[in-house]
Amino acid sequence: MKLTIYHTNDIHSHLQEYANISAYLAEERPKLNHPSLYLDIGDHVDLSTPITQATMGKHNVELLNSARCDIATIGNNEGMTISHAALNQLYDKAHFDITCANVFDEAGNLPNHLTSSVIKVIEGTRILFVAATAPFTPFYRALDWVVTDPLEAIKDEVKAHEGQYDVLIIMSHVGVFFDEKLCQELPEIDIILGSHTHHFFKHGEVNNGVLMAAAGKYGYYLGEVTMEIQNHSVVSKKAELYANADLPQVATDFELEGKRLLSTPVINHEMNLPRKTNVISKTSYLLAESIYEFTHADCTIINAGLIVRAIEGKEVTEYDVHQMLPHPINTVRIKITGQELKYVIIKSQKQEYINEYAQGLGFRGDIFGGYILYNLGFIESESRYFINGEEIDDDKIYTLGTVDMYTFGRYFPTLKDQATEYLLPEFLRDIFKEKLLEY
Structure with missing residues (x-):
């Protein structure tokens, strides 16, 4: 089986660039003769953009829906720049899975609509997706959230699903140095989709057998990872980036709409x-x-x-x-x-x-x-x-x-x-x- 995973990260409400990415995905994914997924690795929401401010990020969720996102995780912008209540309401109308293993309320509950991990079964192969976000503890505590150690949270989640998955993919909004350490701590990981530090790898980077992929910031790139899976195991994997400047350029009215909503x-x-x-x-x-x-x-x-x-x-x-x-x-x-x-x-x-x-x-x-x-x-x-x-x-x-x-x-x-x-x-x-x- 061949599987393609498209990924974005740290869009930061650069919605013009994201519109170009969405148009490309809408055009290219139907052309594939094999399964595909689209994942966002956090910091899609950034209230520095008027329309995001006016809707407290819900417009960004609508855009992820339109782009047929399959799984998303939260970055520090989703977790720390909106109120506790706003995060609990952010994904009310999401048509995709949202996962993060290390952010809880004071009663130990994940934010609304989030799960600690996601398993997707594609042509009989069980793929476990585990995500974690950067532990900005003072900020999260000020909003009545508890953020735990991302490394231990990932390890615990992987251990809890031992024997229940064939392929392991980590959605990391913790940064490149964390990801490099994670490669050493959990070499059984197949792929790390990275973010937060706005790093990018044009063709991925293999570290201790783990393929690290990341798409920079602001939608300047769209990431693509392609895997060959045989007998429920990954036998080959590669990563590519597509420059936004080379994607279809579409017209938008996000700025005008944001100005209207904030009038x-x-x-x-x-x-x-x-x-x-x-x-x-x-x-x-x-x-x-x-x-x-x-x-x-x-x-x-x-x-x-x-x-x-x-x-x-x-x-x-x-x-x-x-x-x-x-x-x-x-x-x-x-x-x-x-x-x-x-x-x-x-x-x-x-x-x-x-x-x-x-x-x-x-x-x-x-x-x-x-x-x-x-x-x-x-x-x-x-x-x-x-x-x-x-x-x-x-x-x-x-x-x-x-x-x-x-x-x-x-x-x-x-x-x-x-x-x-x-x-x-x-x-x-x-x-x-x-x-x-x-x-």
Whole structure:
């Protein structure tokens, strides 16, 4: 038996590219004279796209239905950027299986419509699909989910189905380094379909006998794995990628539809909120103030590049606010000593990233921009630092309100190791919108 598995991952609501992939699948799958499956390996949903925001990801599920998806798993965007209730409702109308072995509610139940694994029998061969997602524990806990160790979850699920399958396929939304380790830990795996770290293998990569396949990000590629199965065992396997630029290019109206769905006015009077990344503007100051108030912090620091678009007009709609702050970024409260806070202030004044093109960690803008300090002051020549007009005490514990992207160590390494409370599910745009209602 020959079996073809098409796979996508980390689409991140790049729906134009996904429309091209869907058109290709609709054209090519019926031409095959053997069975085929289509799997999505997570992060299909990304609320940085208006139509995804407006439907809380349900439009993405409709698109997966239209593409005749057979199995999907969840990435961190499905698991962490929508509320607990929204994830439980996300797949209400899915026509495909959804599986993930390592995310549970506090009672030990999987999210609605998810199973811990899937077995599909194709021409008498039993294929076990096991999936796991990246364990961003603080974020999941803030949303009342429990995320367990993905390696142990996969091992447990495979062991639980011992003797019940012939072929083993792992759907991993944990990243390439995890997948490489998995090849060593479970060499009986036939194929790992990988994602999360946006890696790709043009022709797959064999590691300890396991074929690793991955299709990058944003729908730039469609993955295809072809297996030859004899006597219920895989005798050959190969992987290919198809560049989106070479697929049928189709017309879409996703942006217009998203704008229509987010057309509700937030403010119905004149508003001028400029975007400036290299100086403090009214807009960035208001954003810093809104985060300061929302986090109930002693002080706040943000970067001006979080403001992606200006707003100017006679009204402000949900769409306008979304476009200004499209990031799936949440706020945090960080407990930090005065001495460490001084270090943060000093580092911020170097403005190392003010003109840097930033990518990842939830940031959906372009230029990182300069740092904005709120309720913080300093006299550089005297090395004196202040909160609310009072000199900072090195030994005192303060609360810093800021954005979660600073807690991963890229911009302020010292913040990675501090006591941090993640405030979910509100995004920056939700917090800023409430601030705008005061004006």
